[in-house]
Amino acid sequence: MNFYAIRAIYLFELARTWRTLLQSIATPVISTSLYFVVFGSAIGARMEAMHGIPYAAFIIPGLIMMALLTESISNASFGIYMPRYSGTIYEVLSAPVSYVEIVIGYVGAAATKSIILGVIILVTARLFVDYEIQHPLLMALFLVLTAVTFCLFGFIIGIWADGWEKLQIVPSLIVMPLAFLGGSFYSIEMLPPLWQKITLFNPVVYLISGFRWSFYGVSDIGVGVSLAMIFGFLVLCLGLVWWIFRTGYRLKN
Template sequence: MNFHGIRAIYLFEMARTWRTLMQSIASPVISTCLYFVVFGSAIGARMGDIDGVSYGAFIIPGLIMMSLLMHSISNASFGIYMPKFSGTIYEVLSAPISYAEILIGYVGAAATKSTILGLIILATARLFVPFEIEHPFWMLAFLLLTSITFSLFGFIIGIWADGFEKLQIVPMMVVTPLAFLGGTFYSLDMLPPIWQTVTLFNPVVYLISGFRWSFYGVADVHVGVSIGMTLVFLGICLAMVAWIFKTGYRLRS
């Protein structure tokens, strides 16, 4: 294992975060704070409890997860796309470093940035809404697992994209609607039976449900199913990355 090569890629990607601190950290934190103000304080004060949890506290896991998904994808996709765009990807591919080590460097940095962002948003949420974390270990586990899984997904998008526009298509046109319809602002029990069944085909439901369980011990889906679905998606992403490196899809041309 070439730890020097992994470290070089990892530190380079992390350094880009500190150079763009306003865009990478401040902007998503401020955006999420607006959700807390509008939905948590203004609207939440007029709504009753959901599963014994105040509405303001109920939406915290969903908002953190939504931000985590978007920025895990964004960080990883932009990180691998820029070397392709500038042509420096060939230097990385010709370096004495394996594909697995390249993947660890890029995805590790993207997952680290997303995890830090999630923890900052979690700390910021306490300024607006009081809440408790019933299972802190599982909260961190879901945070890390989601960051790694969707950083892998973002890595795939970054390789697939052949323009800056395509980097935004999947996050904006697919992931954002799935997050809004995945129980971020409501419990599935509030939906008619037919829509509860339809919503179960949304993979984001399992992420938000499991993450919410780690906070309050309540979930729309059993926590074991949530972990299993996340691991399945992680396995699919790993298989796709392995195929990309094996075939050189959009890396060698």
């Protein structure tokens, strides 16, 4: 394992974050804080408690997960698309660096940025509402697994995209609506029986439900099922990344 190569790619990608601090960190934190103000303070005061949890506290895991999903995909997809766009990816591919080391460097840096963002939002939420974390280790596990998995997914999108517009299609038109419909702001038990069953086909439901369980010990879906879904999607993304480098899909041509 060439740790020097991993370190070089990793630090280069992290350095880009500090150069674009306003866009990478400040913007998503401010956007999520507005959700806390509007939904937590203004609307939350008029909402009934869900599962015995005040509404303002109930939406915290959903908001963190929503920001984590979108930023993980965006960070990783931009990180690998930019070298493809500028042509510097060929220097990386021709260097004595294995595909595994390339993926660890790019995905590791993107996941680190996403985890830092999630922690900052978690701390910021304390300014607006009190909350508790009953299972902090499991919460950290969900945070890290989700960040790594969706950074891998973003890495795949960054290789698949052949234009800047396509980088935003999945986060904006697919992931964000799924997050809104995945129980970020409500419990799926509030839905009619038919829609409860339909909602189970939304993979984001399992992420948010499991993450919420780590906070308050309540969820719409069993925490074991949620972890299994994350691991399943992680394995799928790893398989796709392996296939991309095996075939050279949009990397060597």
